[in-house]
Amino acid sequence: MALAAVLGGRNCANRAGDGARSSVLLGVLRREIPGISLIPQPTEKRSIYDPNLPALQALLAEWGEPPYRARQVWGWLYRRPAASPEEMTDLPAALRRRLSRELGFGRLEKVLELHSSDGETEKVLFGLPDNRQVEAVLMRYQRRRTICISTQAGCAMGCVFCATGQMGFQRHLRVGEIVEQVLYFARQLSHRGERLTNIVVMGMGEPFHNYDATMEAMDRLTDPDGFNFGARRITVSTVGLVPMIERFAREQRQVNLAVSLHAATDELRSEMLPINRKYPLAALMEACRSYQRETHRRLTFEWALIEDVNDTAEQARGLLRLTRGLDSHVNVIPLNPTRKYAGAASTRERARAFKEILEAGGIPCTIRVRRGIDINAGCGQLANLTA
Numbered sequence: 584m585a586l587a588a589v590l591g592g593r594n595c596a597n598r599a600g601d602g603a604r605s606s607v608l609l610g611v612l613r614r615e616i617p618g619i620s621l622i623p624q625p626t627e628k629r630s631i632y633d634p635n636l637p638a639l640q641a642l643l644a645e646w647g648e649p650p651y652r653a654r655q656v657w658g659w660l661y662r663r664p665a666a667s668p669e670e671m672t673d674l675p676a677a678l679r680r681r682l683s684r685e686l687g688f689g690r691l692e693k694v695l696e697l698h699s700s701d702g703e704t705e706k707v708l709f710g711l712p713d714n715r716q717v718e719a720v721l722m723r724y725q726r727r728r729t730i731c732i733s734t735q736a737g738c739a740m741g742c743v744f745c746a747t748g749q750m751g752f753q754r755h756l757r758v759g760e761i762v763e764q765v766l767y768f769a770r771q772l773s774h775r776g777e778r779l780t781n782i783v784v785m786g787m788g789e790p791f792h793n794y795d796a797t798m799e800a801m802d803r804l805t806d807p808d809g810f811n812f813g814a815r816r817i818t819v820s821t822v823g824l825v826p827m828i829e830r831f832a833r834e835q836r837q838v839n840l841a842v843s844l845h846a847a848t849d850e851l852r853s854e855m856l857p858i859n860r861k862y863p864l865a866a867l868m869e870a871c872r873s874y875q876r877e878t879h880r881r882l883t884f885e886w887a888l889i890e891d892v893n894d895t896a897e898q899a900r901g902l903l904r905l906t907r908g909l910d911s912h913v914n915v916i917p918l919n920p921t922r923k924y925a926g927a928a929s930t931r932e933r934a935r936a937f938k939e940i941l942e943a944g945g946i947p948c949t950i951r952v953r954r955g956i957d958i959n960a961g962c963g964q965l966a967n968l969t970a
């Protein structure tokens with residue numbers, strides 16, 4: 584059964600004061616998605632995570648607060664990070680009340696929380712005040728705790744195999760909405776005595792289509808006076824918006840760049856990724872070369888491996904030709920199945936054969952393990968399911 588039928592919009596469990604209906608809906612959801620934990624009512628409020636430090640300083644000065652106060656609040660927001668004004672214990676009570684009343688603590692409300700059966704992957708579906716939904720995923724590895732965050736609700740790029748692409752574009756996320764996803768998981772991990780080690784910006788949306796907000800969010804996360812997360816432990820992924828790759832290179836940003844390539848010929852890539860019709864492989868690879876000349880940073884290429892589509896020896900050899908002379912690494916990940924795309928994940932044997940061709944040609948390649956298949960952990964799968 585499609586969840587849209589039982590959800591009827593994400594506020595359904597709180598509408599009309601109908602507690603009985605709510606519990607029926609929750610029961611249905613629990614059957615549909617084991618692990619569901621919460622369906623709250625999101626609130627529309629200006630977020631305390633929207634202003635940058637100078638804007639927060641200006642606001643608190645307007646409120647008559649002393650100049651040092653903004654840095655104090657900033658520290659609580661990003662260094663600790665506090666989940667509510669009540670936790671900001673060294674602020675005057677009147678200021679805490681005002682912060683709570685006028686700004687609100689964030690725009691994301693957890694709608695669903697799902698845990699994979701192996702406990703290694705945790706996915707959260709967040710509701711936004713305008714009834715959009717975005718997802719973020721925490722992946723546990725032996726020594727790493729990596730989160731994958733979203734930069735848009737939906738996506739305009741329309742990659743055929745992607746659940747988010749199948750939803751279409753809804754809107755760009757604001758800076759605060761991007762940052763909040765990270766802070767949410769940082770708090771969760773900290774409660775369990777763990778620490779976030781890596782951030783990948785590969786969730787819903789094309790980060791370079793929402794470039795300014797995404798980069799400001801990266802600045803916020805790496806701010807030494809704030810969250811102070813290492814830029815080298817952040818990877819931003821693009822499907823190939825050439826002008827934005829060029830801008831990213833010019834800005835000499837320290838976060839890593841990953842390019843979703845997925846096909847080695849224009850014919851196949853244009854079928855899979857419509858953006859290739861605008862920025863074909865020659866232009867994209869030239870932008871990658873130019874990025875490397877300007878930054879001397881290694882590039883990662885992402886390749887969703889689809890059986891009998893892009894997992895052939897011919898495609899592997901094409902990929903070798905494209906990446907010749909570049910310092911790069913290829914991440915191969917067998918396709919996460921989606922409802923509206925018939926392609927299937929390549930078998931382990933085919934993935935291994937693909938990797939061997941790349942490595943024999945001198946390109947390091949990692950076959951990534953698919954995570955959280957049982958909780959629809961692929962980008963946009965859950966939001967698409969509940970849309």
Ligand code: SF4
Pocket residue numbers: 738739740741742745746747748749786787788789822962
């Ligand atoms: S793969 Fe990325 S860029 Fe392509 S549709 Fe999905 S979210 Fe958008």
